[in-house]
Amino acid sequence: MTGEEQDWLVRANQITKVFTTNGQGILALEEVDLTLRQGSFTSLIGPSGCGKSTLLRIVGSIETPSRGSLDQRQSPRIAFVFQDHALFPWLTVLDNVAFGLKMAGIATKERYRRSQLWIERVGLAGFERTFPNALSGGMRQRLSIARAFVTEPDVLLMDEPMGALDEQTRLLIQEDLIRLWEETRKTVLLVTHSIDEAILLGDRVVIMSRRPGRIKTILEVDLERPRSLHTMTDPRFVALKDTIISDLHDEVMASMDLR
Numbered sequence: 001m002t003g004e005e006q007d008w009l010v011r012a013n014q015i016t017k018v019f020t021t022n023g024q025g026i027l028a029l030e031e032v033d034l035t036l037r038q039g040s041f042t043s044l045i046g047p048s049g050c051g052k053s054t055l056l057r058i059v060g061s062i063e064t065p066s067r068g069s070l071d072q073r074q075s076p077r078i079a080f081v082f083q084d085h086a087l088f089p090w091l092t093v094l095d096n097v098a099f100g101l102k103m104a105g106i107a108t109k110e111r112y113r114r115s116q117l118w119i120e121r122v123g124l125a126g127f128e129r130t131f132p133n134a135l136s137g138g139m140r141q142r143l144s145i146a147r148a149f150v151t152e153p154d155v156l157l158m159d160e161p162m163g164a165l166d167e168q169t170r171l172l173i174q175e176d177l178i179r180l181w182e183e184t185r186k187t188v189l190l191v192t193h194s195i196d197e198a199i200l201l202g203d204r205v206v207i208m209s210r211r212p213g214r215i216k217t218i219l220e221v222d223l224e225r226p227r228s229l230h231t232m233t234d235p236r237f238v239a240l241k242d243t244i245i246s247d248l249h250d251e252v253m254a255s256m257d258l259r
């Protein structure tokens with residue numbers, strides 16, 4: 001058996017997804033196979049509209065495939081981080097983080113202890129009593145990350161979590177995510193438009209073709225950990241980026257009918 005056959009946690013098999021709007025069918029995904037190995041970080045990249053979010057939602061069981069199946073091993077607990085934060089504006093930072101633990105039936109004292117720990121880990125100490133609308137975009141994103149990690153999920157599904165942030169804030173949060181991931185080794189699927197982010201964070205980068213989305217290429221990221229923002233200047237990083245740019249360029253041009 002190969003490593004992948006032994007260690008998989010979630011496996012999408014031959015997933016096809018058709019959306020029907022106004023009587024018209026849109027083929028979003030076609031026969032996609034994707035395996036998430038336990039403790040691995042997978043980055044998913046591809047042209048706009050190729051079905052990345054749809055695939056992530058199917059992997060997280062919040063969308064159903066039209067054809068194909070999803071296998072999960074050991075009923076993994078799944079948490080999401082989305083770009084729009086999905087925070088509760090009427091709850092403080094502390095209560096936003098504690099919310100998932102409350103739903104899981106964790107006793108008050110313990111859920112505040114764990115929440116406080118994660119608030120500190122993402123650099124929000126001192127903001128426990130603040131409401132989300134008084135936080136900057138970067139702080140809100142940190143809060144979303146704390147909220148996802150605090151529930152100790154087996155699988156973390158992140159859809160463009162840093163898409164709305166300015167470059168400096170994005171770099172800081174990428175650095176935080178590298179550290180948090182290297183400490184916790186969650187199984188992660190990250191959808192991103194950023195090639196740098198995909199390589200910097202990922203153990204492998206899955207490149208999708210234009211719609212209907214299929215898996216075009218899977219590239220292993222052969223860069224040792226711990227990583228930092230300086231990893232981006234490593235010649236292997238630059239070479240990998242070059243390969244991905246060529247692959248994506250072909251797909252984006254074709255998706256716009258520019259070839």
Ligand SMILES: Nc1ncnc2c1ncn2[C@@H]1O[C@H](COP(=O)(O)OP(=O)(O)OP(=O)(O)O)[C@@H](O)[C@H]1O
Binds near residue numbers: 020026046047049
């Ligand atoms: N609920 C829906 N109803 C109808 N069509 C949908 C729905 N969700 C997605 N689609 C369509 O499916 C295709 C794939 O969408 P999806 O959001 O998964 O792509 P994406 O690669 O994540 O895009 P982007 O990179 O622009 O965020 C698109 O053509 C989109 O319009």
